[in-house]
Amino acid sequence: MTKVALRGLLSRKLRSVLTGFAVVIGVAFVVGTLVFTDTIDESFKNLFERTQQGVDVSVEGRQAVKSDFSVPPTMPSDTLEKVKSVPGVAVAEGSVTSDGTLLDKQGKVIVSQGPPTLIVSENTEKVFQILEYEEGGAPQTADEIALDRGTAERYDFKVGDKATVSGRAPAKEYTVSGVATIGGSDNLGGSRMIAMTLPEAQRVTGHDGFDSISISTGGEDPDTVKAAVASELGRDFLVRTGEEAAEQQAQDLSEALGFIRIALLIFAGVALLVGGFLIFNTFTVTVAQRTKEFALLRVLGASRGQILRSVLIETFAVGLLASIIGVLAGLVVAPALAALMKAGGIDLGTTGIVVSPMTVIIGLVIGLVATMVSGFVPALRATRVEPVTAMRDAVTPGLKHMGLIRIVGSGLLAAGGLVVLFIGLFGGLDSSSAAASLIGLGALLLMFAFAFLAPLLVRPLARVLGAPMARFQGLTGVLARENAIRQPQRTAVTAAALMVGLALVVLVAVFAAGLKATINGTIDDQVRASLVVQNQDGFSPIPADVVRTVEGVDGVTDVASMRFAVGQAKGDSGTTAVNGIDADKFNSVLTLNWVEGNPDTLSGLTDQQVIVESDWAKSHDVGVGGSVQFTTPVGREVTYEVAGTFKNQAGLTADVLLTSNTLEQDWNAKDIAYAMAASDPGTNADTLAAATNRALQGFPQTEALTREEFKDNATGSIDGLLGLVYGLLALSVLVALLGIVNTLALSVHERTRELGMLRAVGMTRGQVRAMVRAESVITAGIGAILGIVLGVVFALIISRPLAEQGFVFTLPIVTLIVFFVLAGVAGVVAAIPPARRAAKVDVLRAVTTE
Amino acid sequence: MNIVSTADLRRTYGEGETAVHALAGVTLEFPSGQFTAIMGPSGSGKSTLMHLLAGLDKPSSGSVKVDGHEIAGLHDTGLTMLRRERFGFVFQSFNLVPVLTAEENIKLPMTLAGREVDQEWFDRLVDTVGLRDRLTHRPSELSGGQQQRVAVARALVHRPAVLFADEPTGNLDSRSSEEVLNLLRQAVDEFHQTVIMVTHEAAAAAIADRIVILSDGQVVHDGAGTDAEGVLDLMKAVG
């Protein structure tokens, strides 16, 4: 029987290849993702090991509250003396590291969505020097900098060139003293490095002290020295061995970037799911086409078990081969993913490929499981073939008696999906990942409900979609429509595969449109300022001195800044973002949605008071007059009195508002997130923005935006992300298109005689192609309609909880129409190979083939 | 006038030692309005001849002329047009498009060509084949004989120059066969249609005006029609 199975496989090469292809793509995506993220992890680990070279023990300020990408507080200058006094410390040197800004040769700020531009102090102690100068040497004076080779080459800086750098201090022009590599590599994980002398680095970054102190023990046990230093410095300091520090830093970064892995794996999962539909369909058709063969085998004495085994072996063989190819293809996908991320603005600067044995195993297992699960139902169906079928004409079972089962079944699935979805959304689950899993599961069940119901929808949908074709294309259109309806189940599964990918695309599109509308609406409603001053990259902090500069601009009446920090509220396991606002001026730039309180509450806000978001207040069980306790990033325990509550909209502010002063003092927030400026009535916003930008030339990293520009800026970043998501989902859609190709190819094969007969009575090749094409378009159209409806339903449900936070549900009609049309075009493309095959059918075949 | 004619028509399958000469020099003329039955033992080349006459296959050598024009050199589109305009086909089985109704199947050649159906002609055909009450049925709802009658109607709907039939009664019982054969006869007598029919049933051949017998790819008899007994005698004589 095994022989029969494998021979069957070989005799249907094309089909096997097409089926396998879906698995290959899914597995390749999974493996690619794992390889890609492993590579990121590995390259960061190497990186931090290199930066900790020669460091036996390292000292940093302790972060009482850690969050993604947060940095330790700067240590006071006298820390170094204390460290040096500890026995066992042979050499100790303090250094500074901070985000900074580099201008390219044209004077434009180098903006990056990915790795930052870092200002570092060059070490003077030989043991800690990790920079190897290719050209020139280390910066010696306050007017010199050194650059990493990657940056120097990319932006064409040579030794002796001028380069402008700004940080918390205004921009200043330096001379490039040297170009260096770091532990043999061109740059630090894709970031741009500017090395300065320690005092200059301290001045530019505004870091009054050291961000880290490196210790060499001169041979003594690092752990002993570590303990001694720790006891000397006390609990505000984090003392680790160099090894520990490197490991920890790499792990922190890897965790911070963990969302990338999860997101990519979700997309890979979707592609696999779509592939599953394709496998299911192909095997179903194969089994149907082989009904006679199975019946004959049964007549000859094959048992049901033997038939099942034979089909499962075939499935296994396809799955195994495809998984192996998929794993190999994954190695190609990994760099492609890196390139895609880069195109989407996330440059992680990785090189090389890390393939762990686990990745290979996961890839193979996932591919095999997906294939076997999808192929199991068709295999079972094969066992149900009755021996007598061999003597009869095979009749495809009708759907009539299935109607009720399908309606009830999909109703149950949908109900289950909705319940799970709602628990995920409104269940008030503590863990957000559990909630996300439930939402995912619910969505999956809903999709299956739709897919299960789809065969019943094929007929009416094909009627609607086929109507214009029958109208304009005549007979070939009618035939296409009828052919699509002929085996509703087959058409339905094919369309469902497209539905899955498209539903997610639509969900994202609708969500993005809603977000944009929400952001625009919120800015219109709440922002009263004429200008917003922020970092050009849209998220990095800017120097607090900017406020004074903007205040000096003609026409500007009030400038209010917003500081940002992350702390931990008492009793919480997670962190809370807080904003520090210039309370006295804030009313003139922003209107809060007051629940309890009024603008006077804000203008009168004291340093011991706080305004909190109303839902936040509810979940933390406080009200106006009550008090809330936080641990700040620098480890201070602080208590504030709740002065008022407001409703947050579109995340314009954090949920907790303190005074700017409090945030600077208690929370160590030296920089501001952004500043907003109100102007005299009648001032032209564009002119004002231009004037402000001129005034801000000293801080080239900043930009002043009018309200309209601010809106574009905020919504523009959504578009960027949207592009990335579309790119990743395109893969699933591609797999679905393969499904259409596959199904059509199978149908064409089945209808060889019919096609030949049509050709005999005068159908031209062009007409044959048009017929197949129209069937493809109808199938794609059904998938598109199902997908769009499902996607909108998803968006409606999932955005429910956000409605409270002011989420405006908007249907991007034009986008949806574009999707629909694109699906049709995709249908045309998918039809090319099968249509070509159909047109090639020899007329004689119809007459002679039995 | 001859509608179709062949001259030294040859068709060889395979090469060298294993070559099969399905047709080994066939010269025939088919005048308008004649009912020809092509007979011969299995493997004698009947189907091959018909495929070549109808432009479904290409000869190895020799010529096939339709309306006096050589068709060997025609490309796919030319042949398609020829089939569409000049030929009608009735095969042994699988003549109809399963998703179309009987009426749509009958009108198929016209619809494919984008031409108007002559309603009067259509009605006459439908009445002749006696399927008025079955027009809205799909092939799966028709008996084998009914399906073949639909096929005959379809083969005549565009008033072709020649109607080719390859074992049109091969799958039918004797009553249905008779109905179909009578239809073909009617097509010749009433509509002055030219019919070329391949068959190995003496009863079927007996209805023809002319009987051509092939053996090993060559014409061994070409003469006037006769009754079933006569046909059997002929077959015996050449066999």
Ligand SMILES: Nc1ncnc2c1ncn2[C@@H]1O[C@H](COP(=O)(O)OP(=O)(O)OP(=O)(O)O)[C@@H](O)[C@H]1O
């Ligand atoms: N595609 C082919 N390849 C090789 N040989 C072929 C092919 N088609 C037909 N033949 C051979 O050509 C010869 C004539 O075949 P053809 O089908 O014309 O016979 P026929 O008279 O129609 O027979 P039957 O009454 O059985 O239908 C046979 O010997 C057959 O084996």
Ligand SMILES: [Mg+2]
């Ligand atoms: Mg034959």
